[in-house]
Amino acid sequence: MNDPVYNVLFLCTGNTARSILAEGILRKDGAGRFNAFSAGSQPKGVVNPYALKTLAAFDYPADGFRSKSWDEFATADAPKMDFVFTVCDNAAGETCPYWPGQPMTAHWGIEDPAAVEGSDIEKQRAFNDAFRYLRNRIQVFTALPLRTVSKLALSDKLREIGRMDGSSLKPEQAS
8 A cells, every 4th residue: 555645835924934944854854755835824925045045055955946825725726735834923823724625733833044133144044943943843743653643643743843942932832
């Protein structure tokens, strides 16, 4: 029996940095098991160059990315998502569209590297940190026994992943 290929959508408000990093990481680390997508509630229309530079520096795909609306994934002809993860606190607080197929959802918020001001080195460090936090979460996610774990246990594990190091949630929000 062939293992299923799962569709995963990463959401952020502008779809310029964190969601792009997550899409690139899952494209490589989950190849053959996962299809990765990203989108934003209010896409800026351009991908942050530091996101592309970071992906390339870590030898992850950095081509073909574009900042796009989450509306593209809420239509009847869009790929049916199995998982939808918000990676920024703003997107987590917004009313999301209806996702065909009722995917499992979780919030994996991390601080916005694009909001860091300072030197190019400080900005690149913020993107490198965001990349590492997202890659750690994605590695734990891709190692889960998705076919055999119950939906309730999987939901708990997905929320737990969102509380890993680098979480933008305040301690009182994480419980």
